[in-house]
Amino acid sequence: MTRRLVATILLTAIGTVAIAKTPVATGTGGAVATISEKASQSALAILDRGGNAVDAAVAAAATLGVTDPFSCGIGGGGFMVVYLAKEKRVVTIDHRETAPAAFTPAVFLDNGKEMDFDTVVASGQSVGVPGTVRGWDEALRRYGTMSFAQVLAPAIEVAGKGFTVDANFSRLVDENTGKFSRFPATAALYLKDGKALQPGALVKNPGLARAYRTLAQGGVKAFYEGPMARAIVDAVNRPATTPGVTVRGGAMTLADLANYEARIRPPVRGTYRGYELYGMPLPGSGGVTVFAALNILEGWDLKSLPRAQAEHLYLEASRLAFADRNAYLADPEYVDAPVAGLLSKAYAAQRRKAIDASRAATGPVAAGDPYPFQQDASVPLRPAPAAKLQPESAHTTHLTVSDKDGNIVAYTFTIESWGGSGIVVPGYGFLLNNEMTDFEFSGPGPNVPEAGKRPRSSMAPTIALKDGKPAFTIGSPGGATIITTVLQTIVNHVDFGMRMDQAIDAPRLSERNGAATDIEPGFDTGAQAGALARHGHRWAAKPEEIGAANALVFNPDGTVTAVSEGHRHGIGSALVQKKAH
Template sequence: MPFDLRARTAMMLLAVGLSFAPVMAAPATSSTLEPPVPAPSGSSRATPPGAVIASAHALSTDAGMEIIRAGGNAFDAAIAVSATLSVVEPISSGIGGGGFFLLHDARTGRDVFVDARETAPESATPAAFLDGKGELNRDRSVNGPWSAGIPGLPAALVHLAERYGRLPLKTSLAPAIRIAREGFPIYARLERGYGSRREVMERYRGTRAVFLADGTPPQVGETLRQPDLARTLELLGEKGFDGFYRGDVAKKLLASVKEEGGKWRADELAGYRVKEREPLCFKYRGWDVTTAPPPSSGGVAMAQILQILEGWDLSKLDPAQRTHLVVEAMRRAYRDRTIYLGDPDFVQVPVARLTSREYAAGLRASIHPDKALPSALLSGKPAPLEDDETTHFSIIDADGNRVSATQTVNLLYGSGLVAPGTGVLLNNEMDDFALRPGTPNAFGVMGFEANAPKAGKRMLSSMTPSFIESKDKVAAIGAPGGSRIITEVLLGILAYDDGLAPQQVAALPRIHHQWMPDVISAEAGALAPETVKALEAMGHKVNAAEQPWGNLQTVAWDKAGNTLEGGTDPRNPVGKADVMPAPSK
């Protein structure tokens, strides 16, 4: 029987309560590796037939494959992909920001979560972000030096090379260095994002030197060259941690922050450390889910939502009721996110309770089968779109190592501040703290004391890099999207559970609810008109015509057929998924 994309996608949408509409077609950049390469005779452990990488830019996927061909493993490739994204996607991430790396070491069978989230400098007290009336100073929280946390991504690249890679760090960084020096073509998203942040970007001389080098703003088709960033990456490759956090680069970072009125100290840079944490693991139906622990809120929220939904056979319910149940599960998880979650090194996070099946059963019991539970303290404002910030990539190699990594500078182009002489665009992650308790941040998400800033503390995140594994399949999945990351990954896991292929998973229409504001957000066409009417009759407020959001990247190994496939989000035309057969033995 011929494969029918529309029919398979429709099955998934019914499973999660969405009504099918063809929002967008799958791009030609998805890739599948067939025919399968069998595991060697007598092998005690099946291995994939090659390597697969999906990332948000073709140049970063190609960089990862270049390192695989050079003898690197998935972790070396992750360094290449991450660093290249830092060059070609300054709108979304960079070495002036941070990220989370979920790793699976095939040799030991160990999963580890590498936390490279930014940390707060000592100067970043809540009072520093209030104006004369005691209100949140939004300009200071999202623009310039005060909005920037101490970067974590460079330390993560060093950590991956020293602990898990096969190749020298400078080898894995070589593609990114080359692209930064030679340049790459500017694409529409960079031009559009610069236009929306132009006033902030052009405040700072270091930023003007990079993005106005020819005297005009970036335009599609022009070449963006970043020689200072190339040199910074070279120093990182040559000197490791000290190449960024001490020495010449560190001095320039500190001088730039001071010049623009901020307060960082040399010991805060030199004292940054990544942290290895135990991933959060739970079961959903026939899947083992491995995902992000705090300071990510994503894993806890996903565990709650999926375990709540496990109490129903969604396939037997009509689309409106299925959507209602998914939304009510989202609502409860996001409420707990707001109240309980923060950096576990600073606050007591009740992870065991929040992710227990008993707690999920209690939340499930509070859901009325055909009536919405209004969220408290309605803000009345729609959740802002977050399609361009943050980035994700997924990798599986021929040994079975895998990486699911999400990295960010927070909002478009982060703080807007490039430190002169470094090419480093600083993040604006301080806005992810609860700078003023009960006041929503740029993503419409509130927080309280658990996520208040303190020196050295990591701000709460929604980044949710994840693995799922059944007896027949292994997949790595993740996405950008601010507070919507969690629901993007959630719908992706439900899609895999329904049997969809990676490219179909990446292309699915999306819905979202985050407790406050009390509204169902849906991409245009994701919900049929009759489903919207039924949801409104239950008491839901529905925004059913939002622009597409997110940029999901996923890869999968079908163990039964021993095939590899990648999926890249068609909402982002420059993404690429690619596969490489393993060398013949």
């Protein structure tokens, strides 16, 4: 049975009409790919009403905050990469969460020792100042055509009328029952009799509908000032918990919220086999790391090599790029990272020499020295080696939208762990992030906590051009595995010649300079794993699903193909305005 047939058999009810959910769609006009059918429909509705890609992206994101609340929402932050067709340029909107002003590098130390990671996650201490609403406002004011009231309308309807829980949603609640049960406002939304809501249950979120209506009426200030801001600060500093449960509070102030700013940043740029690639700059490490790995891989003609050797080289290039990422990258307003050196083709040629073309490294490798390639006399000192890295959550969401005029958005946003901190803001129905755990708990290193600092992120929304015209977009959730998912999908599509749906559906391998490579369930028993094992690769003991990618492909005949997941995360949703015949 084909991938598309399997997907279209799965039906999603829209009102009283059942419409087939498909992860691949080709047509003309606008296109959208998200992990949620209702989010994709929200984007398409805005496009059909004359909105552009930015308007539609915010509409989809707001709806994802309802249907996929455990991975994203207005309690978090994100990175948006926008291609402006008329101007033929790419801009990025950094609305990553920031550390409250009370933060110091010792905030996660207790008597000189690192605090327990999971305990910090489920607490007010882990919550960063949310940036999503400010980011949406910047996007709409600068590059959109519609108001908050217009783009939030579809999400308000979904939150008010409710949606049906599927097996994936129920599973995510079940995995987080312990965290959610600590906070009454969260338990009231997602638990019944202390257990996860079962598939088929109807979930309404009147609090989130209220929050969105407040934004529709009052704009961005209604989030960062006034009653909603006070509710956020209270939820962070004095979390309302179940009797007998104690969690740490944070130290967020109304001034932290009022002072929050998004950043409009120039994109980081790379090239690969005739493509121009645009991604998020720092504090996003995804773009730099993906492009650095591609620079290393460019030294081999991967398509002419045996598949196992080509994939071996992909894994080793990823290992080297991650070694450099961990050593050098962080918020550019706090750390002068050697990005130009890291993205130098000459530096890549030097790093390439560290790879044995037939044998995997036996464990983590050292970072390289990009400073001789930096060509920047203002960077006199090399930083100290990075400390041991904290675990990085694998839970985020990515969406991508284009419109009839050729504008494109690739957007990844998050609240960090599944369910973030676990704290729902009482009365407003949205979960708060635990993004501060993306900092290293102790130094030395570039990514230690500091007041106002944005923690390093792996999110990697990417737009590719060829011959000056859009070619494809790609992005994924998955914590640090975002980088390898984007990298591997590009290699699959560009080097191995896979259609984008094949490139996304292929088994994912994530090498992040560790002792073993992360894989997905069932991979280790197959021939592909055996061939790579002969090159010395070892697999992590606990296989898990990696990422939930979404992409657009701009075809030579003028059509666009929207592509979402064919089997991961309950299957994604791809829609186009006018289907190709």
